[in-house]
Amino acid sequence: MQKRRAPSWCFLATAGLALAHYGVAASATPAPDTPVDLRGEAAPAAPGRPYAARNLPDRIILSPGGDPATEMGVSWRTDMAANETTAELAELVPAPNFGLRAAAVAGANVTAISENGEARYHKVRFTGLKPGTAYAYRVRGSAGFSEWHQFRTASATAAPFRFIYMGDTQNRILDIGSIGWRRALLQAGNPALMLHAGDLVASRDDLTHDDEWGEWTATGGWALATVPQVPAAGNHEYVDLINADGSETRRLGGHWPVMFNLPANGAAGAEKTSYFTDYQGVRFVVLDGTSALDLGTLQAQTAWLDARLGEAPGRWKIVLFHQPIFTCARPGDTPVLKAAWKPLFEKHKVDLVLQGHDHCYGRLTSEAGRAAGVEARAGGAMQGPVYMVSVAGAKMYGLNDRADTQPDRVAEDTSLFQVIDVAADRLALRAYLNTGVLYDGFDLVKSDTGNRLEELPDDLPTVRRCSGPAQLIDQPMPADRLGPDGLPCTAEVKD
The missing domain is CATH 3.60.21.10 (Metallo-dependent phosphatases)
Known part of the structure; x- marks a missing residue:
C-alpha cells in the first residue's frame, strides 16, 4: 500500500490573503527545441481546423493518482503563447467566491506538433489533498483561465x-x-x-491523429475534467513502423503520454x-x-x-x-x-x-x-x-x-x-x-x-445477434444478413 504524503504547505500573500500552495510532482520535460511529433500518415483533416489549439485551454483531462484520496493529476492543451503551466486549486464550498482561497500550482509542459499545428501540452499534479473532499480547479491558457472544474478525492477507507x-x-x-x-x-x-x-481512437488513415483525439475529448467534454479517467492503451494507440530491414514494429503514439497525467507506478518498459x-x-x-x-x-x-x-x-x-x-x-x-x-x-x-x-x-x-x-x-x-x-x-x-x-x-x-x-x-x-x-x-x-x-432474473432482452450468412473481413456484406434491429448487419466476422 502506498504511503500518503504529508501535505506540503507554503503561504503566498496575494491581496492580503494567505493561499495554501499544494505540492506538485512535475514530469521531466523535453527541451523546448525538441517538440513531440504527433503527426501520422497523411490523412484528411477537418475543414477549418476545428481541433487546432486556441488561446483558451482545451483537452482538459483529470486522472487519479496512485492514491486518489490525496492526489490527482490534470493535463490540458493550449496554443503556443501559453508558455507557463499554471493551475489554481481550492476546496470547493457553496460560497461563489471560493476562488479567493485558491492556490496557484505550477507544472510542466511540452511542445507538440500535429497536423493541426504546434501546441503546448501541460501537466500539473495536485498532492497533499484531503480525503473525501470536494475541490475546484482551473487551468490557464494564453487568454486566461478555463472555467472552474470540480472533483472529489476518494475516502481514506473503503466506501461504496x-x-x-x-x-x-x-x-x-x-x-x-x-x-x-x-x-x-x-x-x-x-x-x-x-x-x-483501449482503442480510444483508431490512429489510422481515416482521420488525422490529432482530429481523432479532438473528437475523443469533444465526446467527453467537461466530464473528462470532472470524472477521473482510467484508460488502458489498445493496439490502436500504437502506430506501426517499418524498420530499415523491412521488419515491422510499433511505437506508442505521441498523443498518449502528453494527453494523460497517469500515476507513475507502472511496470519497467511500460511505464507510460x-x-x-x-x-x-x-x-x-x-x-x-x-x-x-x-x-x-x-x-x-x-x-x-x-x-x-x-x-x-x-x-x-x-x-x-x-x-x-x-x-x-x-x-x-x-x-x-x-x-x-x-x-x-x-x-x-x-x-x-x-x-x-x-x-x-x-x-x-x-x-x-x-x-x-x-x-x-x-x-x-x-x-x-x-x-x-x-x-x-x-x-x-x-x-x-x-x-x-x-x-x-x-x-x-x-x-x-x-x-x-x-x-x-x-x-x-x-x-x-x-x-x-x-x-x-x-x-x-x-x-x-x-x-x-x-x-439477474430472466427478463432481459433477447440475445442480440445478426441473422443470415456471415460476412468475412474485407468481403461484401451479404444482402440478407440483418442485425438485431432489422438493419443491415455491420459486424464483420474475424477469420
Whole structure:
C-alpha cells in the first residue's frame, strides 16, 4: 500500500490573503527545441481546423493518482503563447467566491506538433489533498483561465462508489461513440471513475491523429475534467513502423503520454501505459497488452502484476487491459496473455477482468462453458474472475463459434456501456445498450471463502445477434444478413 504524503504547505500573500500552495510532482520535460511529433500518415483533416489549439485551454483531462484520496493529476492543451503551466486549486464550498482561497500550482509542459499545428501540452499534479473532499480547479491558457472544474478525492477507507467501464470507441468517435458515452454518464449519475479498455481512437488513415483525439475529448467534454479517467492503451494507440530491414514494429503514439497525467507506478518498459490506483477498497491494475505482445515487456509486466495484486490493500481487485484473455469474436483466445496472466488472476482472486479489442460483447464466468459454470455454482463452487469484453463505438465484429456455449451472455452489432457499483461485500455490474436499456448484469457477493455470483432474473432482452450468412473481413456484406434491429448487419466476422 502506498504511503500518503504529508501535505506540503507554503503561504503566498496575494491581496492580503494567505493561499495554501499544494505540492506538485512535475514530469521531466523535453527541451523546448525538441517538440513531440504527433503527426501520422497523411490523412484528411477537418475543414477549418476545428481541433487546432486556441488561446483558451482545451483537452482538459483529470486522472487519479496512485492514491486518489490525496492526489490527482490534470493535463490540458493550449496554443503556443501559453508558455507557463499554471493551475489554481481550492476546496470547493457553496460560497461563489471560493476562488479567493485558491492556490496557484505550477507544472510542466511540452511542445507538440500535429497536423493541426504546434501546441503546448501541460501537466500539473495536485498532492497533499484531503480525503473525501470536494475541490475546484482551473487551468490557464494564453487568454486566461478555463472555467472552474470540480472533483472529489476518494475516502481514506473503503466506501461504496460507482464507476463506468467502456469498451472501444475507436471509429466514428464523436458521431456514434458519443451516444453511449453520454448515456453512460446520465445513467451512472455521479460516477467516481471512468474506465476505458483501449482503442480510444483508431490512429489510422481515416482521420488525422490529432482530429481523432479532438473528437475523443469533444465526446467527453467537461466530464473528462470532472470524472477521473482510467484508460488502458489498445493496439490502436500504437502506430506501426517499418524498420530499415523491412521488419515491422510499433511505437506508442505521441498523443498518449502528453494527453494523460497517469500515476507513475507502472511496470519497467511500460511505464507510460501500466499503472495502478487504489480507490475506496478496490485496487485497479491497468496493463498494456500491446507492449506485452509486441515490444518485449510481457515478463516485466507479469512480475509487476504479481506484486501489485499480492500487495493490494482492499477487498476487491479489478484488472483492465485491451486484448481479451477469452475472445468473443476472434477464432482463438490470446494465448500468450492467457498463459502469463490468467494464473495470476486466479492466484490473487481477481474479481473482474475488463477488456476490449473484439468489438462485441461477452461475459464469461467459466472457461469450461456456460453450462459447466451454472452447474458448478449450483453445487456451491465459488466464482473465479469474471471476464468481460465490451464495445462502445461503431466498429463491430461478428461473434465466434464458441459464443453459443462458452460465454454466459453475448451480443454483436451492438454498442453498450457498463455501470459497476462497489460496496463492502457486493459488486454489481450492469451492462446497458446505448439506449439505456438493461441488457445484462450480475452481482458478486464476497465472503471470507470467495465470491458467489448471482444472476439477474430472466427478463432481459433477447440475445442480440445478426441473422443470415456471415460476412468475412474485407468481403461484401451479404444482402440478407440483418442485425438485431432489422438493419443491415455491420459486424464483420474475424477469420
